[in-house]
Amino acid sequence: MFLFKLCFYHSKSVSKGGEIQLHDSKYMSQSQIEFRVARSYSLEVTKYPLIKAHGCLMVIAWMLLASIGLGFARFLKLLWPSSMPCGVKVWFAMHRAFMVLAFLCGCAGFIIIFIQVKEYSTIVGAFYTKAHPILGIITTALLVINPFMSLLRCATDNPRRPYFNWAHRAAGTISHILATIAITVGLYLPKSQVDNDAGLTIMIVYSAWHLCFFLIMSLLNDLKVNILKRNTSSKKGNAYSLNHLDQADGAEPGGIRQAPEIPNAGLRQCLMFLHVCVLAALTGALLYYVIRGNV
Numbered sequence: 438m439f440l441f442k443l444c445f446y447h448s449k450s451v452s453k454g455g456e457i458q459l460h461d462s463k464y465m466s467q468s469q470i471e472f473r474v475a476r477s478y479s480l481e482v483t484k485y486p487l488i489k490a491h492g493c494l495m496v497i498a499w500m501l502l503a504s505i506g507l508g509f510a511r512f513l514k515l516l517w518p519s520s521m522p523c524g525v526k527v528w529f530a531m532h533r534a535f536m537v538l539a540f541l542c543g544c545a546g547f548i549i550i551f552i553q554v555k556e557y558s559t560i561v562g563a564f565y566t567k568a569h570p571i572l573g574i575i576t577t578a579l580l581v582i583n584p585f586m587s588l589l590r591c592a593t594d595n596p597r598r599p600y601f602n603w604a605h606r607a608a609g610t611i612s613h614i615l616a617t618i619a620i621t622v623g624l625y626l627p628k629s630q631v632d633n634d635a636g637l638t639i640m641i642v643y644s645a646w647h648l649c650f651f652l653i654m655s656l657l658n659d660l661k662v663n664i665l666k667r668n669t670s671s672k673k674g675n676a677y678s679l680n681h682l683d684q685a686d687g688a689e690p691g692g693i694r695q696a697p698e699i700p701n702a703g704l705r706q707c708l709m710f711l712h713v714c715v716l717a718a719l720t721g722a723l724l725y726y727v728i729r730g731n732v
Contacts, residue, residue: 484730485628487553492620492629492727494546495573498539499616500643501720505713506535507609512654513709516702540584547577565622572619579612617644630730639723646719650712657701657708 510532517527525533550573560567583605590601617640623629624636 485553485630487549488628489630489727489730491546491550491553492623492631493724494542494549495616495620495623496720496723496727498542498546499576499613499620500723501716502535502539502542503609503613503616504647504716506532506539507613508650508654508709508712509535510609511651512658512705516705536584540580543577543580547573560626563625566625569619569622569626572615572622576612576615576619579608579615583608583612629727631726635726636723639719639726643716643719646715650708654705654708657705660701 509528513528513531514526520527522530557570560569586601586605586608590605591598621637621640624631624640625633
């Protein structure tokens with residue numbers, strides 16, 4: 438007598454434009470089936486815990502940690518000028534902390550997915566899903582290169598420092614954009630078992646919010662620069678000091694010099710706090726659908 442387990446595959450549609458679609462769920466009987474006996478059998482969805490762990494780590498790394506770290510570095514450089522935690526400015530301390538955490542989560546997610554697939558994954562399906570492993574490898578490569586690039590940065594007064602600034606910013610921005618695309622594409626992979634509509638909605642809201650936040654903060658940055666140019670004698674060059682407080686005009690009696698008041702500092706802090714809250718909410722929502730699965 439031969440006993441077998443029954444597999445059942447499910448897809449939302451059998452065909453699309455005459456092309457057979459891949460299944461998005463796989464169910465397997467919990468026990469072996471004897472076909473000569475009529476009885477009821479329960480089915481359970483096949484789980485992919487390592488794939489879900491990979492997805493969760495990448496979502497946390499890029500949607501939350503890297504997004505916050507980029508925000509501090511891009512828009513909050515001149516805030517808290519008198520605070521020097523660990524001998525560096527607040528923006529740099531926060532940027533470094535969040536990007537180190539993003540680096541650890543991203544590398545862990547990258548290792549986990551290779552443990553699961555054991556080699557480069559060749560995906561069968563829609564053309565855009567085939568880009569997921571390529572995007573993931575490029576993104577992770579930039580994630581690894583960028584912090585080592587920062588360790589080799591030249592001094593702030595070095596004439597080549599602007600080249601480092603632009604290279605560092607370009608690598609970070611490109612990797613963040615590619616990671617967002619890779620996460621969105623990954624939602625449509627069968628083994629991700631994510632509700633595609635819900636996941637896509639979250640990613641659209643995330644991208645729209647990120648764009649609005651960057652536009653508003655960029656406008657405030659331009660306003661700040663124009664005001665400071667009128668009221669202070671700014672330093673030349675494109676470098677930012679990490680270990681020393683920038684000096685500015687406005688010395689008080691006795692020769693004590695104070696940093697100028699930053700325009701819209703309170704508004705910028707509130708917007709950054711709101712940015713963190715929105716990112717945390719969207720990240721939590723997507724993690725819920727990744728862990729819950731398409732049930």
